[in-house]
Amino acid sequence: MRRRITPFVQLVIIPAAIMFTLTAFTLMRSFPQEDLKGKYKYKDFESALKCRSCHPGIYEQWSQAMMSQAYTHHWDEIEYFDLAVPHAEVNPALKGPVDGCNGCHTPMGYMEGTMPPPRPSEKSMANESVSCEVCHLTQRAQTDPPFNFSYYIVPGQTKYSGRSPEIQSPAHKIVQSDFHRTTEFCGNCHNEQNPYGIWVKSTQMEWKEGPYAAEGVRCQDCHMPKGQYQLALMGKTYDDARLHLFHGAHDPGKVRGTIEVRIEPDMRLAEPGETIVFTVALFNQKTGHKFPTGSVEDRIAWLDVEATDAKGNKYHLNVDKKGFEGEEYTISGDYLAYQDMGIPLKIKDFKGVQRDGIPFGNRIFRMPYFDEQGNMTIMQWNTFSQGVDYRIGPRETKVEKFTFRIPYEAAPGAMTVHAVLNYQLLVKPVADYLKVPSDESAILMVNDHSTRVEILP
Numbered sequence: 001m002r003r004r005i006t007p008f009v010q011l012v013i014i015p016a017a018i019m020f021t022l023t024a025f026t027l028m029r030s031f032p033q034e035d036l037k038g039k040y041k042y043k044d045f046e047s048a049l050k051c052r053s054c055h056p057g058i059y060e061q062w063s064q065a066m067m068s069q070a071y072t073h074h075w076d077e078i079e080y081f082d083l084a085v086p087h088a089e090v091n092p093a094l095k096g097p098v099d100g101c102n103g104c105h106t107p108m109g110y111m112e113g114t115m116p117p118p119r120p121s122e123k124s125m126a127n128e129s130v131s132c133e134v135c136h137l138t139q140r141a142q143t144d145p146p147f148n149f150s151y152y153i154v155p156g157q158t159k160y161s162g163r164s165p166e167i168q169s170p171a172h173k174i175v176q177s178d179f180h181r182t183t184e185f186c187g188n189c190h191n192e193q194n195p196y197g198i199w200v201k202s203t204q205m206e207w208k209e210g211p212y213a214a215e216g217v218r219c220q221d222c223h224m225p226k227g228q229y230q231l232a233l234m235g236k237t238y239d240d241a242r243l244h245l246f247h248g249a250h251d252p253g254k255v256r257g258t259i260e261v262r263i264e265p266d267m268r269l270a271e272p273g274e275t276i277v278f279t280v281a282l283f284n285q286k287t288g289h290k291f292p293t294g295s296v297e298d299r300i301a302w303l304d305v306e307a308t309d310a311k312g313n314k315y316h317l318n319v320d321k322k323g324f325e326g327e328e329y330t331i332s333g334d335y336l337a338y339q340d341m342g343i344p345l346k347i348k349d350f351k352g353v354q355r356d357g358i359p360f361g362n363r364i365f366r367m368p369y370f371d372e373q374g375n376m377t378i379m380q381w382n383t384f385s386q387g388v389d390y391r392i393g394p395r396e397t398k399v400e401k402f403t404f405r406i407p408y409e410a411a412p413g414a415m416t417v418h419a420v421l422n423y424q425l426l427v428k429p430v431a432d433y434l435k436v437p438s439d440e441s442a443i444l445m446v447n448d449h450s451t452r453v454e455i456l457p
């Protein structure tokens with residue numbers, strides 16, 4: 001049945017919907033946690049260096065993890081100072097959300113309130129990023145679900161932690177906190193809603209919908225594993241001490257093996273001109289959330305399949321289309337994207353840069369973010385809608401097919417077909433354009449597998 005648009009819809013609902021979208025954007029939403037902006041001074045907080053004097057091991061673990069560099073890391077500095085801050089200058093309605101970057105990346109800087117905080121080179125306390133104090137002063141979440149720096153923090157000598165200590169600390173009081181053992185604790189910063197109301201980060205919510213939540217396996221179990229360790233110099237060695245590894249996407253060892261890859265042909269013998277269908281299974285055995293998660297706007301994982309004949313000639317295989325909506329964003333090709341970077345960079349009619357920057361015809365596991373004009377964006381705060389979610393969920397197995405017609409020039413003998421799953425933190429064309437150091441766009445191999453077929457003469 002065709003629905004008719006009634007005059008009521010035409011005259012009342014459509015204009016009201018337009019008005020609502022406009023005001024929603026100009027007013028922005030106000031969250032209780034925004035009261036924290038400018039509420040305290042740096043001297044109200046203790047430096048991580050002080051904690052280090054008694055907790056040297058934990059300090060060194062934390063200092064190698066990205067959360068200790070959330071404000072100072074090169075790509076964070078570039079995105080915040082070169083894209084977000086100038087964007088808010090062009091569009092003042094973005095000032096609140098852009099100040100809010102600091103609510104997660106440098107909570108002490110946010111609570112101190114100088115916006116933007118001093119540049120990393122000025123070596124202010126903002127550089128401590130997600131520091132010991134931030135996590136150990138947190139008492140609870142202010143919202144349900146937790147999101148957008150919804151931590152409730154009061155500075156002082158009382159620190160909160162999961163364990164009730166057997167030894168008292170001479171430096172501080174400890175209050176046992178069950179909250180530190182929940183995923184909501186992490187969700188305070190690992191879920192994010194942008195000014196358009198889009199969930200641009202939802203790691204904790206993805207976890208909650210997945211199999212690990214049902215089994216009680218939490219963020220801490222994979223990112224703060226328990227091991228034998230001395231927590232404080234004068235303290236005892238515990239068998240189940242929570243290590244502060246927080247290793248994630250920037251640890252190649254953590255990423256490696258996340259997805260298992262297997263490839264098989266539908267027949268083992270073929271003549272040139274015949275068609276073989278290869279099937280690749282990709283099983284997510286390691287992550288408690290989707291892969292990739294978090295900064296989804298930046299990240300891609302892609303499956304590259306290549307055949308090598310007995311003489312060493314190489315042939316690239318293109319993935320078979322499945323026909324779902326939005327699939328074009330999951331197959332690499334020659335497209336321009338990220339045009340909205342032109343706004344903060346003040347380039348008129350910016351043409352954009354290459355969308356994928358990888359060989360064409362490969363399957364990409366990603367979720368595209370779009371700006372209001374429908375172009376893909378890496379500026380998560382400027383995300384108006386999201387496209388197809390073609391990431392690999394926890395314990396999910398994706399199956400891809402590659403129909404390959406054996407070329408007439410293929411050499412007789414064994415042909416090896418190699419499937420590789422690659423991963424990149426930030427799509428390379430964007431990284432190169434913004435001069436982000438190359439480690440952020442290096443290609444990491446997640447896993448690979450190969451199979452063989454026999455080409456008949």
Ligand code: HEC
Nearest residue numbers: 046051054132136161163164165166167169171232235236
């Ligand atoms: C003068 C030494 C000293 C300093 C400085 C110090 N701590 Fe401690 N802290 C201890 C001792 C001792 C314990 C008990 C360790 C144990 O249980 O074996 C402890 C325990 C803890 C615990 C866990 C309690 C538990 O359940 O075992 C946390 C969390 C903690 N400290 C955080 C901090 C933070 C954050 C800082 C910096 C702001 C800090 N500490 C500075 C000595 C210190």
Ligand code: HEC
Nearest residue numbers: 051055058059062130131132135162163180181231241242
């Ligand atoms: C991102 C948040 C976060 C940061 C940053 C952080 N911690 Fe923790 N820490 C936790 C959580 C969560 C626990 C409790 C885990 C549990 O009990 O399951 C914890 C536990 C501890 C413990 C007790 C470990 C145990 O086995 O009970 C100590 C001691 C501690 N932290 C000290 C520090 C120090 C010192 C720093 C800075 C060098 C620091 N933490 C930084 C989140 C954090």
Ligand code: HEC
Nearest residue numbers: 186190204207218219222248249254286287288292293294
């Ligand atoms: C079953 C183990 C497991 C659990 C549970 C888990 N993770 Fe992970 N996480 C991983 C693995 C493995 C990686 C590395 C692969 C990757 O980058 O996704 C990872 C990566 C990450 C990353 C970097 C991801 C990216 O793409 O940039 C973040 C952030 C993260 N985890 C946060 C969390 C939070 C928050 C929770 C709880 C809500 C959690 N993790 C629960 C295993 C786990």
Ligand code: HEC
Nearest residue numbers: 066067070076104105186189219223246247248249250251
């Ligand atoms: C105060 C905010 C905050 C809290 C609370 C927090 N995180 Fe994070 N976390 C961040 C930010 C910001 C980053 C991004 C760091 C960067 O810029 O690369 C991050 C990054 C990470 C990464 C990615 C590391 C990588 O190698 O890419 C992991 C893993 C992670 N956090 C785990 C956790 C876990 C587990 C918890 C809870 C125990 C937690 N975080 C709590 C803010 C927070």
Ligand code: HEC
Nearest residue numbers: 075076079080084100101104148149189192293294295381
């Ligand atoms: C609700 C908390 C939160 C807010 C608000 C937030 N971020 Fe983040 N940001 C994170 C977390 C958590 C990660 C890590 C996710 C992951 O590892 O995939 C992250 C990752 C990033 C990264 C990627 C770091 C890397 O090396 O891969 C950049 C860049 C970044 N944020 C910039 C910003 C900017 C700019 C803003 C403001 C417009 C902002 N963030 C707002 C929590 C937040």
